[in-house]
Amino acid sequence: MSINSIRTLLEDSAVSHPSKTAIVFNEKSISYEDLLKKVNQVAFYLKELDLPKGSRIGLYSNKGIDQVIAILSILSTDYILVPLTRLLKPEQVQYIINDCDIKCIITDRLKLESIEEIDFNGHIISYETAHKDIPSFEEIYKYYNKPFKHDVNGHENAVITYSFGITGQPKGIVISHRNLIDSARVVSQYLELREEDVISGTLIFNLDYGLNQIFCSLYKRATLALHRFILAGDFYNHLINDKVTVVPLMPVNISNMFDEDEHRLPSSDLLSNVRVLTSSGGNVTVKMLKGLDKLFPDAKFYSMHGLTEAFRSTYLDPSQIHIRPDSIGKAIPDVELYVINEEGKECKPREVGELIHRGGYIYRGFWNAPVETAQRFKSIQILKDVIDLEGQLTDEIVVATGDYVYKDEEGYFYFVSRHDNMIKTRGFRVSPYEIESVVANNLPQIEQCAIFSVPNEEIEEEIVMVYSSRSELAPKEITFELKKHLASYMIPSKIIYKKSLPLVPSDKNKINKEELKNELLEK
Incomplete structure (x- = not known):
């Protein structure tokens, strides 16, 4: 065996x-x-x-x-x-x-x-x-x-x-089978999982983050407590009744946790069993962190960044979450990460480039999709201008992630955008994610926000913001706040209010920007 x-x-x-x-x-x-x-x-x-x-x-x-x-x-x-x-x-x-x-x-x-x-x-x-x-x-x-x-x-x-x-x-x-074991091993290591842990099985088992709940439980001989997240109140009962100690979440789960009126939230004493919280799959806002701090004051929160092509690339140490909440952290054990520009050279600190993942946890490729596999799974030669390949085997595979990131002077990584999502306007590349993060952190009355672009012959692409909130805000109020944090070319030229935003039918974590864009173009 x-x-x-x-x-x-x-x-x-x-x-x-x-x-x-x-x-x-x-x-x-x-x-x-x-x-x-x-x-x-x-x-x-x-x-x-x-x-x-x-x-x-x-x-x-x-x-x-x-x-x-x-x-x-x-x-x-x-x-x-x-x-x-x-x-x-x-x-x-x-x-x-x-x-x-x-x-x-x-x-x-x-x-x-x-x-x-x-x-x-x-x-x-x-x-x-x-x-x-x-x-x-x-x-x-x-x-x-x-x-x-x-x-x-x-x-x-x-x-x-x-x-x-x-x-x-x-x-x-x-x-592969080995991928599953490797992912359980590394997560158990950096989360410091224990045999006596009760791990919440809240995430669905369609992707590796959810499946990893099962495999980490087996790896540590812990207990897996399954739960279907429908109502926030039921979720808290799950944490309390099952004596959960480790809680893997996605940002949408964290948002849903605070759907209850504040006076109906449980006291932190009732949730004191929880010692580890994790999140992957999106941006965790300052508002979310404040809510988690209040409910779980003694728990360690790990923000993580994963890939489609590899199990995981980074995690942010809990000691850094309030110092640099926007960072996706540093490489997990057994992984090397590089940021390269279009010429294949290593980017300087704070220069945006593509994230290259080298080392462990790389998957096998895309099923029956040689073109997509070739786009992401590259020879290590892609790093020939970054690392010394002399004497090394040159058939090693690395992942060209398609994620645009930058690294600060202390080596912490920051996500900017997916390659396919970048907006090109007025000669600049703009990340929708960056604008959405500014909205989330500085306009708390806005519940959901989608940033995308529509064609504009004069400036290539025009930035559009569609948002939902309890009541409509004056566009000038939104623009005034955004100008405090963003360059002028990043300010949306169209700001549209909707009572609610459409979601992707198969993924309730994602706003359906394509539907919003089509609605706008059809007018």
């Missing part, structure tokens, strides 16, 4: 901590010993399907203990897990099925109806018994009790994740 597989972690956990609670969800829980038993039963059934090695198995369901069992069962075979978030519409699920040729889908009773709308002729397995022709986990647990063994190779493909954006069709990123 490979030492670089989640399967090995699961087996070792069942031997060393058989009776310890592995997963808890509401009133249900399962020990490490019973978790391995159920994973073995489902994995045995999957192997009996006799699919070709490397076949893709989709997971399309709501959160629960059976969902984690399904994930670990697929990773115990030589099949590949393809998470299909429950937020996806049937046509998006259909796209992924076709793109990576999914042979089997594991689902729940609620999602069976959606699958019936899809053109899928492969195997379907449900958690609950729902139809006489569809096998279920309930039946598998009852009838499949034969021993299961499988030697997982750490270098084999384990997972393909898809993320639907605003435009275009997504490409699946291929992740």
Whole structure:
């Protein structure tokens, strides 16, 4: 058995901590010993399907203990897990099925109806018994009790994740078994996770940040407490009742935590178990940090920056979060980061360039997408003018991230924009992210803000700001505040108020700027 597989972690956990609670969800829980038993039963059934090695198995369901069992069962075979978030519409699920040729889908009773709308002729397995022709986990647990063994190779493909954006069709990123182990190891190290920790499983399991909750729990023999974030009050009950100590979040979760009236928020004493908070996937505002400080005064907050093509690049040490809250931090262990300009030269401090990721946690590439893979996964020769390659193997792969960043004099990195999102106006490159950050930090009455551009022959592109708030603000008031913090060429020429902003259907963390832009251009 490979030492670089989640399967090995699961087996070792069942031997060393058989009776310890592995997963808890509401009133249900399962020990490490019973978790391995159920994973073995489902994995045995999957192997009996006799699919070709490397076949893709989709997971399309709501959160629960059976969902984690399904994930670990697929990773115990030589099949590949393809998470299909429950937020996806049937046509998006259909796209992924076709793109990576999914042979089997594991689902729940609620999602069976959606699958019936899809053109899928492969195997379907449900958690609950729902139809006489569809096998279920309930039946598998009852009838499949034969021993299961499988030697997982750490270098084999384990997972393909898809993320639907605003435009275009997504490409699946291929992740190996070793990638999963490496990510659990490094996060457990710099977060200083412990065996006695209870890790909140609030994030959905469609991308690596969410899946990492499961793997870190296994790596440290900790307990994973699952939760579906719907209402802020229920989330706080989860933290209190499950005695959660580690809370991975996204900025949208942090915002939703403070949807409650202030007088209905719990006291910090009730949340004193929480010792670690993490966030990735977007900007954490000063307002969010103030709220977290009040609720979790003794917890360490880690702001992190990840990639599609590699598990993670940076984290900001908690001691720096109030000193430089806009920074994405420094490289995580085993990673080297460089900022280069268009000529391939290393950028000076505060000069914006592309972030290059070298070292650990680099994924395998994009599924069936050689052009996209070639754009991001580069030979180390891209750094020939930055580091000394003499005597080094020159077939090493690095990631040209497409992230525009700069580094300050102390070596801290700051995100500016994605390459594809940069606005070119009046001869300058402008980051929408930078303007949105200024709005978030200096205009607290604005609830949501989207910055994008529309064509303008005279200045190349014209900057537009669309925002939502409880009531409309005078454009001059907004412009006056922005001019205090931004260069004149960065000030939006159009400022538009809307009661609410449209979101990307498959990702409620993202404002649908494409829809806003189309609305404006059609007028």
